[in-house]
Every structure is written in C-alpha cells, then in structure tokens.
Amino acid sequence: MKKLLRTLQTIDRRVLYALLLLSVTLPFFIPMKIPVKISQPTHKLYDTIESVPENSFIIFGSDWSAGTRGENGAQTEALMRHVMRHKLRFAILCFDPQAATLTQDIALKLQSQYGYKEGVNWTNWGYRVQEVLFFKAMANDIVKTVTADIHGTPIQTLPVMQGVTSATDIKLLVNVNPTNSYTNYIQFLQGPYHIPMVFAPTAVMAPEAFNYLDSGQISGMLNGLSGAIEYEQMLGVVGRATKDSNCLSFAHLLIIMLMILGNIAMLLERRAAKLETQLMGGAA
Amino acid sequence: MSALFKSVHGSAWWLHVAFVILFCVAVFAVLQLTPKQSRKYVIQLVTFIGGLFYALEFFLPIHAQVTAANAHGEGNFITPYMDVVSDWLTVIGAFTVGLGVINLSMVHTKRLAKGGNTAFNSAVFFVSAFAMMAIDILQKAHPNALNKNIYELLFSGALTTLDATMFSIIAFYIVSASYRAFRVRSTEATILLITAVVVMLGQIAVGQFITHKLPEVFHFESIREWILTLANTAAVRAIGFGLGIGSLAVALRIWLGLERGSYFDSQA
C-alpha cells in the first residue's frame, strides 16, 4: 500500500507522455459529439457575419503559420465555411508568407462544397509586406495597391473584384491572427472607415483582445480552438474543430485526473505517516 | 547638401565608394587618438544622442504633416527622418548576423576537427546551413520549378515541421510539470492548483456538461470567463504597471549613464 501511494506520486514522466499521446490520438477514431455552450463573443461573431448583406465584398485576413495551425487552421476553416454559406465574396490577405499557401489550401478544399470558384467568388491577394503602409494605400485605391492576385492575374480582370475600388466597398474585416498585429486592422481600416471587424486569436492572445470587444472595435471573436468548436456547432457541421474537441476533452481530463491522483496519494501518505508516528507513541 | 548626395554610376561610383572607405578609415584613426580615459565619455555621448533622437521625436509637439504616402500624417521636425534613420539602423544592425555566424562556425569547426560523433553532427550543421542558405537565395533570384520544389522540401518539409514539433513538445512538458508541481503543499500551490483545474474544466465540453444543470453563475465556463476577464485583468494590469515603471527606470539609467554595477557602468 505504502509503495503504491509512493508510486502514484512519482509516476515516471515517460508513462505520463505515453498516456497523453493515447488521449490525443484515440479520439480521432472514436466518433462522438459532446454539445458545448456557445459563448457570447462567438455568438456576436456569427450574428455579425449574418448581418452582412449577401454578395458583399469582405477581406479575409489570415496571418498564421504552421506553428499555430492547430488553433488558427480550425478557426479559418470554420469562418470560411460561414462566409461561403452566406454567399459573401472575399479576398484572402496575408502578412505572413506561409499563411498565404495554408489559407489557399483551405479555401480550395472547401470551395466545391459551397459551389465557390476562385476568381469568381473569392480571390487570394497573397503575401504582402509593410502592413501599415499597405493598409493606408489600399484604403484609397485597392486596384492600384494590390495589382495582382497570388497567381499574378491582374485583379481588375477578376469577376470577384467587380465594383470594389476603395475601403468603403469593404463590408467586413475578418482577421485570423496569432499575434497582436490585428490592431493594425483596427487602427487603419476598422476605425477610420467604420468597417465591422471580427477576430480569431489563439487562446493565449484572447484575454488582451477582450478590451477591443468591450469597446466595440471588434464585433465578435473566436477564442482559440474552443471558439472554432462552438462555431462549427452553430453552423451545424462536423469539421476539423469538432474532431479536435474530443481530443482536447480527453487530454484535459487526463491532466486533471493526474493532478488529483498525485494529490490524493500525497495526502493519504501523509495521513498514514501521521498515524504511524502516533502509534509509535511519538509526540507529534 | 543635395548636390553632394547625388546618385552616380560606373567608374564614378567606384571612386565615390573608395573615397567613403578612405574617409572612414581616416575618421576611425582620428577617433583612436582619443585618450583612454575620455573614451567612455565619447561612448556616453553617442548613447545619449541615440536616445535623444527618439525621445524628442516622441515628446515634441506635433502638427499636420502631409506626405505622398500618407495624407493624414502628423509629426514634428524630426519625424520625416524617422524612416531613413530606422532603415540605416536596420542595415547596420544586420551586420551582427555575421558575428553570430562566426561564433557558430568557430564552435562547430573545432568539433569537426575533434572527430567522432560530435564531428558528424557539426557536419550536419554545416551542410544543412549551406543548403538552406543557397536554395533560399537561389529560389528568390531564379524562381524556377526545381528551385521552388527543393526549397519547399527544406522549408515546409523540414524547417517548419521541426518548429511545430518542438513547439508541441511543450504539451508533454505541461503534463509532467503540472502533475509534479501542483500539490497542496502550501497555500500558494493550492490556489494555483484549484484555479488551473477550474479554468481547464471551463474550456472543455465535458466540464461544461458537469455543471449544466446548475444556475448559470456556477457553470464552469462562467467561472472561467469571470476569472479570465476580471480577476486576471486586474492582477496582470497591476503587474504591468510595476513592469512599465521598472523598464522606464532602466531605460533612463542606461540613457543618462546612471547605471551602476554592471557592464553598462564601465560603458558609461
């Protein structure tokens, strides 16, 4: 018994690692759907996109790379599904070189499900540098600033860009961004041109962004992976996030259980030691 | 002034560059004449001027300043020079990359000479560094399919995967760290344990399911949100105030040469 209590407090870390590996892989193969509660910021985001008139032109800013794909990839997929279902025209805009191709892949994967076509319903402006200067110039003249899409096609020839010339033609800003450069969107597009903006940060960055949500500068927000899970549930689809959700639940439960187990074993051992000293007649 | 700084090409360019080099060598030679005991004042002066430029630009009153790039610009008389100065500083700063590379090469060349398994790894280092550098510069200069594909293999196939893998290793370490450290040994550790567990339960579907029959205030996700938006903001803000003032004090000490007891002391 004593030995067991000790062992439970000092499980080899490799065993812990193996358990974690189990808990994040098995749920991929066990289909289930645990309903989640939709949080306020997610609700607001959904309503914001719903309130944009059909066929409006929006910007889909995407600034993440492979490092945060776990969160931002799922968010991008969920948001893009909604944008496509709601029949909005969109342009992907990236300030990270990897984001341009990663987001392109997601759009290509989803487009057939919603009858979308690149160039007609959406376009990818690709990777851009010097965000602030780009925004300032783009706000005045989109065609001249952007010039061509990711394949080098002049954007004025694309059907998706018809009637879009300056910032006033943009009806919504979406930004999936693991860093704090989303504030550039707020400062240089959302603020000056009063375009509604929604934001999808990683869970780590979310607490800071609540300030902007409070002040109304951001109209809705997806908080990390859990935001994406809620969103898929609102959309009624089972996408990447829902599958990840089960892995997440399993892994969380594993960690909580390990913490509790270690503590119980420690307390029991302490009590046993105390009892022992009392029995031995020691004045504790 | 603008007559002097005019673009030149061909042999005139070479002449100008040679002049600059000679001029700088002369200036450095003159500087070297500075007596040893006054050198630290020269360094101090340079430090002060570097800081003064940015401090003045920030503090001096501003007025509207319309430029070609920015119709709503504003600034003071220093503002127009900001871009130029930051470009120069970026370029000069970029030369430090050479120092880093020298250091890395020194360490790994020595290991190569030693032989054995360490030498093998150092060889791996040199080969991969050279390959990545060459292909990255090549694919920018000649973006043909072959270069693009090799780059794709090295960058997306290897480098970003290694990045993501090392990043995800943290998940394993979090498990071992929380299991080992979050024990009810002291008041502080207990507080840590309890809030961590409550917040974790609030962010997974299962945790939300446990409390879904209770009134909304007692839901794990509500408690989590309250902690993160209210309690957390207040404490992080208080810490931030202290950090802000602390960093301001360090900046002032470095700028004005008041730092003591470390390298910046003898520097000043």
Add this chain to the structure above:
Amino acid sequence: MNHANVPVQILLPLFSIVIIAMILAARKKHLFIRRIQGLTAIDEAIGRATEMGRPMLCSIGLGSIDVPTLQALSITSYIIRNSARFNTRAIVPVADPQIFPVAEEAVREAYTVEGHPEQYNAEDVRFLSDRQFAFASAVSGILYREKVAASFLFGTFYAEALIFSETGQQVGAIQVAGTPSTTQIPFFIASCDYVIIGDEFYAASAYLSREPTLLGSIVGQDIAKALLLLVVIFGSLLVTFAPVLGAIFSAFLKGK
C-alpha cells in the same frame, strides 16, 4: 500612440524626474530594500554548481536590444561576477544577433572586473539561433549534454520557457527564473525552484549589487508607482461620484 499627447507630455517627464532625482539623491544615503526571496537563492545555486564542478546556464531570453534584455544582462553580469572567483563555468546562450556583441562584451567585462579575464571563453557566450524553437532545441541539448547544475532564466521568454525549465528539471539543475513576460511565470513556478515575479525583475540589479544609485532608483520607482496608483484612484472616484467629469478626464488622458 505615435507621439505624446498633452497628459503624456506632463506625466511621463514627471515620472522620469522623480526617478532621476531619487537616483541623484541616493548617492550618499543608506537605503533600504525589502527581501526578495528568489534572488537570495542565486548564491545558493552558484554554490551548488561549484560544489558539483558542473557548469551553469545563464539565459538572457529571446529578446533583442531592448530594455528587458539589457536588464537580464545586468543580472547575468552579477551572477558571473559572483561565480568568477570560484572558477565556475557559465554558458550564456544568445538568440538574437543584435544582442550578441553586447552579451559578449558584458560577460568579458564581468570576468575582467573580478580580476579573472583568463576565465572568459568566447565559446561559452554562444549564439545559437534567432529562430525560437531551433534555439529551444539547442538550449535543451546544452542542458542535457553539459549536465548543467544551475540554470538562471532571466529575460523575455515566450513558449520556450517551459522547454528550458522542464529540461533543467530533468537534469536536476537548481533553477532560478524571472521574467517580465507575465504569461510565462506560471510555467516557471511549476518547474523552477525559485521564481521572481513581475517588477522584482527590475528591482533585481539593485537588490543584488546594493549600489546606492540603483537603490535610489528603486525609491524613485516606488514613488512613480504610487503616483500612478493615485491617478487610478482619483479617476475611479471621479467616475463613481461625478461620472460626467470622469468621462471627460478619461477622454483627456486618451488624448481625444
């Protein structure tokens, strides 16, 4: 904010003057600083490394030439000066090319000041990589292979914080950490032996060196913090009892 607005132009110079005045006033006086537990542990950690005859790791974090990293270098200088007389080796991994020459100079200087310039080894101030996780994997490698006995983690850290401290924990190093990156402090707490929190990071050099000027700076910082707190309390009272005036005051500070 790209430029100072009027309240910033008033308040920020005021804070600065208070701090500078206290530094200048402190040159003669004996000043008090309260105990900071984590910092007392530094000497213990150096002693442990010396006893075991194994090296120490002094990380200055991931920052470039910026104030937190320069402060981290100050603390590192102190650690090296204290270890120089025991001839204990200190490895300083560097993640940014711009801070690299500064770190090299600071470490060399620390050995020279203590009268042991021969102990400086150019290869122990090691530039590894400017890429976050390549740096993290290389530091892990150092921790494992050099069998580091004491690990000091001061500076700006991001996600790699836990990689360093867990690896250090695995090799049995005694670990002291302090960072202005508040989000990483919980991970240090979970896996380091001693952690200094928040502002203690900026008080560290004064606490360690007991230099009068630095202690004066601490007094100045305390006064500036108190002033800042007064502004917050005043503003809160205003928005409570005279909401309209409060709104005007906030707008004034905002500069609109």
Add this chain to the structure above:
Amino acid sequence: MSIWLGNHTHIFSLWIGAICTIGLYSVLYKENKMFRFFEHLFLGLATGYMIATTWNDVLLPKWWVPFHDEGKWWLAFAVAIGSLYYFIYSKKYNWMARMLIGLFLGVSAGQQFQVFVNDVWPQIYMSFKPVLPHSAIAASAIGPSVNAVTPVEAINNIVFMVILLCVMSYFFFSFEHKSAAMVHSARWGRWLMMFTFGAIFGSTIMARLALLIDRMDFMLNDFGGEAFAWTGNGPVAVLVLLFGLTGLVLYLSLGKKQDEESIEDPNAGNY
C-alpha cells in the same frame, strides 16, 4: 529530374516531416543520438534561413539595391559603420565596437518612452472603474453620455480595484512592510497573483494541446493517409506503428528505472 521531383515533392515532404517529428520527440525518452542529429539539422537549417532572409529581406532591398543598382554611393558608410562591430575581437580597437553598441543601447532606451506609453498608458484610464451603481446619463453641454452601472458591475468593479491595489502593494520595495495593512495587503497580493497564474496555466494548456493535436493530425491523417494509403487505412496503420514504438520505449525505460534518479523534485513548491 525536375519533373520527377515536382511530382513527388508532396510525398517527400510528408516523409521528411514525419521523420523529423519522431526524431525530435525521441528526446521525450531521453537525450540520444537521433535527437542530437535532428537538433543540429534544425540549427543548421535555421542558420541558413537566417543568413538568407537577412540578405533577401534586409540587405538586398534596403542596402545593396539602392547602393549598387541605384548608385547611392553614400550607403557605403553603412558598411563602414557596421564593420565596427567586428572590432569586438581586437583588444586595441574594442572600444569602437562599444561605441556602436552604445548607440544601439541609447536608441532602445529612447524608444522605451513610446513603448511605455503604448503598453501602460491605455491601462491607466481603462482602470477607472465606478464602484457604485448609477443610471445612464445622457450627453449634455458639459460632457458626453455615460452608460449605466448595474449593481453586479459595481461589485465586479470593487473586486477589480481590490485586486489591483493588493497586487500593486506587493511591488513596493523601498520600505519594510511593517504595518498590518501593508503586510496583509501584500500577502493577499501574492495569493491573488497565484490565482491569476493558475488561470493562465489552465488556459494556456488548451493552446499547447491544440498544437500537439495538430501534430498528431499531421502524423495520422496527412502522413498516414497518403504514405500508408496502401494498407487500406493509413491513419490506423500509423497509429499502430506509433504505439508499437511508444510501447517499446516505455518497456526499455521502465526496465532500467532503478538506476535512474528519482523524478520527484525536492524543491517543488518552494519557489
């Protein structure tokens, strides 16, 4: 060659990715030769990439093109000044390098004012919290409109202010915390910080787990789905392989457990 590589880039990339992933994960067992190899590969690639991006993104557009192609000869000064850094290796001229370092120290100190204002300033006026409830006030000639404060909000604001004051009181260093109020406030400040740190820990766990899940998604679905498609069910095949490997490693490590040091940390909780 070019076409063949073009057709196989994707599958090669998957294989490289999978091997790199397993290579780095091997450190979870213990530091070993395989990890060392991938560590050095990683370091090498990162170094090569650093040199290339410094040239491609900084020196080429900001220096070489204007200097050489556009004939702005005075940019030669940048090289001359930048080369001062290399005097760091010379005893005699070392101080020239220090001069350049001093310039950059000054610049970062001077920029700190703006950094301070951008970080801290908005937090000041955002901390003005009404601690008593009141109804909404319409905009007037004197000032703007003010939103109503509900009793719940007022209570939350009081909690906010108390936390702010307690935590800040912990960070006063220049006098001994003697008075009972100060001692208690500072102690509560420390506890409240632990409360916050627990919350940060808990919420960050999600982000880190998401990364691991993404990696496993790559291993099982991206890599397994394509490279092991011939087995009929690639993801399951990779899963089986992965656990075979893990089991083997566990068997090896637990077998040798006796001669390894105890993993319990004698100093845990003693920070």
